[in-house]
Amino acid sequence: MSLSVPFRIGETLPPAARPLLHDLGLWPGFVAAPHLRCVGTYASWGSEALHGHSHLHDPQGHGWHLDRARFDAFLRGAAEAAGAEPRRAEVVPLPLRGGVPRVLIRAGGRVAEERCDWLVDATGRRAVIGRRHGRRHKQDRLVAVYALFERRLPGQRAEDAELRSLVEAVPRGWWYTARVPAGRVVAHLTDADLADSALRSAGGFLDAIGRTRHVRTRLDGYDPAAAPAPRWTSAHGLRLHPAAGPGWIAAGDAALAVDPLSSQGILNALHTGARAGLTVERCLSGEPAALAEYCLFLERIAGAYARHHAETYGQEQRWPGHTFWERRRHAPLVPHRSGT
Structure with a gap:
């Protein structure tokens, strides 16, 4: 990883992205890049035991853990090749x-x-354009505290060979870790008002990892002395309503951002971005009904996401008295009134 490009969280691309990358004409360039295969997941969710899920029987094959900086640059290059003029x-x-x-x-x-003629808001959760025309609905207060571990200890094997993601629920949230081309990312997901201030330091973050049952084992072989200070970012579900109107349209996280537990964020951005482009093309061709169809398309995604979110969080019943889990018993995409 280039030192001039900071690590960006959001590195999982599920198997379902394969046909979409083909349809967009991106597949040859994508598979030529050094992204890592993601062959499945392990999860300690609903019990202390670690349960595995393999992509072996997925009709689309395996997923990927991305070199995110390279992937983003690849998409920009593809847009320019198609005629976009970057500024x-x-x-x-x-x-x-x-x-x-x-x-x-x-x-x-x-x-x-x-x-x-048209504005496309692809500014992520900020929704710089869309927030002036619609209202944003925030699901909860989820934040991600994360760090990338790169340096291996002397005498250890040079490469971390575990290619499955790992998710582990804990009383105040959950953890995940994944192998990426640059090393291993570890993240803690919790609500902003529940986060321990000690997580702001490298030592505090390492101490918290040390209290996990499974995630800590994935750092075996990494040099704790080289642990970086963790970074923080918003991770809550977020929805813009409406997500389109005459002359403008929102896509990706600007239209609908999802909880990282779904592993659907990048796929959702690609899917809604492609659909938004087709919608604008149809509107320019004299089909104004395309806007309503796009909004209905987003409604269906949001509905499926909400059902899956409720079902998944509902599977964890070990800490009914803890605020984090109690909040998620009823967590719709409700209006967020703070304006942020």
Whole structure:
């Protein structure tokens, strides 16, 4: 991993991405990159025992643990090859005027207004454009505290050979770890108001890992002295409503962000991004009904996600008195009133 590119969490691509990558014409370039196979998962969820799930019988084959920086650069390159013109600048959205989308582009100390036929909001959870036209609905207060472990101890085998993800539930949330091309990522998921402040330091994060039953074993062979300070990021489910309107459309996390437990975040971004592009094309071709169809498409995804989320969290019954799990007994995508 290049030291100039910080590690970004969000590295799992499930087997279901394979046909979508084919349809987008991305498959040859994707398989040529040094991403790691993900051959299944282990989970301590609902009991202390570790249960395995293999992709061996999945009709789409195995999934992947991505070199995320390389994957993102690959997608940008594909967009440019298709005709996109990249500009590195700050976008300041403006209200629609006469139904015409407008944005301000701030770069190099200069601000210029840009006009276009359509605006696509792919700004992630910030929803820079969509939040001015719709209302965001926040599912809970989930945050991820994570670190990438890269250095192996002297005398240990040079490579970590475990290619399955591991998820472990604990009283105040859950942990996961996965092997990625740069090393091993370890993350703790909990609610922002329940997170232990000690998790902000490398030592505190290592101590917390040491109290897990299974995740800690995946760090055998890694040098604890080289443990980095953990980073924090939002991880809650988030939905924009509406996610499209005349002249604008949201895709990916800007439209619908999901709990990392689903391992569907990147797949959802690819899927909704492709559908948003087709929707804009149809609207430009004189099919305004395409917008309503796109919103219905998102409604169906959100409904399936909500059912799966409730079912999965409902399988963990060991700590009914703990706030984290009690909150998830009823956790719909409810309106978030703080404006953030």
